[in-house]
Amino acid sequence: xxxxxxxxxxxxxxxxxxxxxxxxxxxxxxxxxxxxxxxxxxxxxxxxxxxxxxxxxxxxxxxxxxxxxxxxxxxxxxxxxxxxxxxxxxxxxxxxxxxxxxxxxxxxxxxxxxxxxxxxxxxxxxxxxxxxxxxxxxxxxxxxxxxxxxxxxxxxxxxxxxxxxxxxxxxxxxxxxxxxxxxxxxxxxxxxxxxxxxxxxxxxxxxxxxxxxxxxxxxxxxxxxxxxxxxxxxxxxxxxxxxxxxxxxxxxxxxxxxxxxxxxxxxxxxxxxxxxxxxxxxxxxxxxxxxxxxxxxxxxxxxxxxxxxxxxxxxxxxxxxxxxxxxxxxxxxxxxxxxxxxxxxxxxxxxxxxxxxxxxxxxxxxxxxxxxxxxxxxxxxxxxxxxxxxxxxxxxxxxxxxxxxxxxxxxxxxxxxxxxxxxxxxxxxxxxxxxxxxx
Numbered sequence: 001x002x003x004x005x006x007x008x009x010x011x012x013x014x015x016x017x018x019x020x021x022x023x024x025x026x027x028x029x030x031x032x033x034x035x036x037x038x039x040x041x042x043x044x045x046x047x048x049x050x051x052x053x054x055x056x057x058x059x060x061x062x063x064x065x066x067x068x069x070x071x072x073x074x075x076x077x078x079x080x081x082x083x084x085x086x087x088x089x090x091x092x093x094x095x096x097x098x099x100x101x102x103x104x105x106x107x108x109x110x111x112x113x114x115x116x117x118x119x120x121x122x123x124x125x126x127x128x129x130x131x132x133x134x135x136x137x138x139x140x141x142x143x144x145x146x147x148x149x150x151x152x153x154x155x156x157x158x159x160x161x162x163x164x165x166x167x168x169x170x171x172x173x174x175x176x177x178x179x180x181x182x183x184x185x186x187x188x189x190x191x192x193x194x195x196x197x198x199x200x201x202x203x204x205x206x207x208x209x210x211x212x213x214x215x216x217x218x219x220x221x222x223x224x225x226x227x228x229x230x231x232x233x234x235x236x237x238x239x240x241x242x243x244x245x246x247x248x249x250x251x252x253x254x255x256x257x258x259x260x261x262x263x264x265x266x267x268x269x270x271x272x273x274x275x276x277x278x279x280x281x282x283x284x285x286x287x288x289x290x291x292x293x294x295x296x297x298x299x300x301x302x303x304x305x306x307x308x309x310x311x312x313x314x315x316x317x318x319x320x321x322x323x324x325x326x327x328x329x330x331x332x333x334x335x336x337x338x339x340x341x342x343x344x345x346x347x348x349x350x351x352x353x354x355x356x357x358x359x360x361x362x363x364x365x366x367x368x369x370x371x372x373x374x375x376x377x378x379x380x381x382x383x384x385x386x387x388x389x390x391x392x393x394x395x396x397x398x399x400x401x402x403x404x405x406x407x408x409x410x411x412x413x414x415x416x417x418x419x420x421x422x423x424x425x426x427x428x429x430x431x432x433x434x435x436x437x438x439x
Contacts, residue, residue: 004117006034007110008042008071010063011133013050015189015233017078019142020101021048022133024077027107032117039070044095044114046106051080051159053334064091073113077106079159083337100160101145135385137418138185138229138401139178143171143219147191148198149236151262151273152341153302153333156191165197168214168222169205175223184418185229185383187400188219194235220244224252229383229420231400233258237275242284249292254397257288258298264319265312268305271344278319285323296398298327303360304353305333306344313356320363326371327404328364332357365430372405372428379438382407384419394421396433404431411437 007028011021024046025035036042045067049060060080064087067074074094076087081099088094096109132139144165147156175186190196197203197214204211212218217240223230230253235241237259248255261281263269269276288295301316320328332353335342382394385401392409399405409415409423423435 004032004034005043005114006036006041007114008036008039008045008067010045010047010067012048012060012063013052013056013079015140015187016142016191017048017050017100018133019140019189020078020103023103024048024106025133027103028110031107033110033114039067042071044073044075044110045071046075046077046110049076049078049080051078051083052155053331053336055334056080057083057086061087061090064094068093075106075109075113077102082159134401135417136182137383137385138187139183141171141175141178141186141188141223142166142190143188143193143196144190148195149192149273150340152344153262153272153305153336153339155336155338158338160191163192163195163199165195165200165214167200167203167205168197168212168219169207171219172207172212172222175226179226179228182418183228184420185231186223186226187231187233188223189233191234192236193232194238194241216240217243220247220253229254229397231256231258233400235259237261237281237284242287245288245291245295248295255292255295256298256397256400257295258400260300262300262302263305263312263316264301265308265315268308268312271307272302272305272341278315282319282322294397296326297323298329298400298404299325300329300331301360302331302333303356304348306341306348307346308333308348308356313359317359317363320360320367324367324371325364326368326398328368329403330357330360330364369428369430372431372433375425375433376428377425379422379424380407380433380435381420382409382423382435384409384415384417384421386417387415405433407433407435409435409437413437 011018047064047067050056064076068091075096076094077098079100081097084097087097095113098105144163146161146163148163194216196216196219200214202213202215204213212222224247235257247253262274264278266276380396382396384392384394386393392411392415394407394409396407422438424438425433425435427434
């Protein structure tokens with residue numbers, strides 16, 4: 001019997017791109033291809049690229065070059081695929097270039113350069129939930145593509161288009177399939193999660209015989225009925241976001257909200273084309289905490305945006321102090337080809353960006369350390385991810401995989417990935433926790 005052809009796969013960028021990779025691999029697996037763990041064993045390599053910022057573009061181009069050097073047969077897809085000229089100028093040997101969420105085009109390119117094998121569907125089984133690149137106990141659930149905003153620092157709409165939501169029946173069918181397959185945590189992702197359903201005019205669909213609106217709050221409530229952790233990412237702060245906080249207080253979904261505020265100076269926010277009512281933002285944060293005291297607030301910010309003055313930066317530091325956010329990421333502004341911000345006056349010097357970045361992160365480290373120290377002596381729920389050096393490694397409800405902190409657990413019990421246990425916190429540092437399993 002002829003061996004099935006093998007595909008190597010490199011997935012770069014955000015979780016949304018990871019979901020695209022999973023979908024491509026699932027279709028190829030259905031078609032009888034195998035996945036190779038190395039360049040040497042692969043008959044062809046697919047590189048799913050990121051093109052959001054300059055460092056990501058450089059990483060993508062370097063990865064394409066490495067795949068060509070190590071294997072020679074490379075198909076490129078993903079966000080950087082919209083800049084085919086750039087890719088082919090650097091790497092003219094690539095076989096094919098497709099853009100983001102171009103599943104069918106990518107698979108067809110594989111068919112062209114590595115013909116579809118004959119396979120026995122009763123032997124080459126694909127799990128009902130498809131091929132997943134995450135551990136078995138958690139999975140990303142992508143609810144839409146694209147974005148209707150036109151933030152000046154962002155080129156996502158030019159890469160992925162305007163908002164296109166999946167009908168709620170399709171989202172819930174996928175979510176239910178993942179849970180039935182053993183997934184214990186669903187990470188809800190999109191470019192603009194809280195805008196879900198706007199483009200569909202909140203049309204009604206049916207799931208399990210129930211009418212459901214394709215709308216953010218309805219989706220959150222329905223996902224909350226599945227009995228697993230549900231974590232919300234990339235939530236734009238529309239007013240209706242307030243309505244899901246009670247679901248968190250009632251433990252229907254995790255008390256975790258990932259909202260990219262981006263800055264705190266009204267001048268800079270207006271220049272970015274972001275919401276600029278900072279006093280209202282602080283009042284809403286307090287309101288959320290009044291309703292759900294255990295809520296974890298995560299956000300990202302940009303320092304060094306064109307026109308940012310020392311006064312603007314101080315407003316950002318003051319906001320951090322007042323808001324006391326739990327998890328924070330920070331980026332130095334980087335010009336991106338095609339971004340409207342490139343045309344703004346008064347760019348910030350690189351040395352000033354670097355200095356502001358370190359000031360920002362030092363302040364947030366102090367805030368994070370103080371907040372985590374307050375958890376010492378408390379009992380928290382932790383999901384186990386694995387084991388290392390005789391200690392189990394997990395995450396609390398406050399920790400998203402790969403971007404937030406870890407919880408190191410001592411336990412005399414045999415624990416498995418996906419187990420949710422209660423532990424008593426005994427120690428904390430700036431970002432991580434340590435504890436022992438409670439009886």
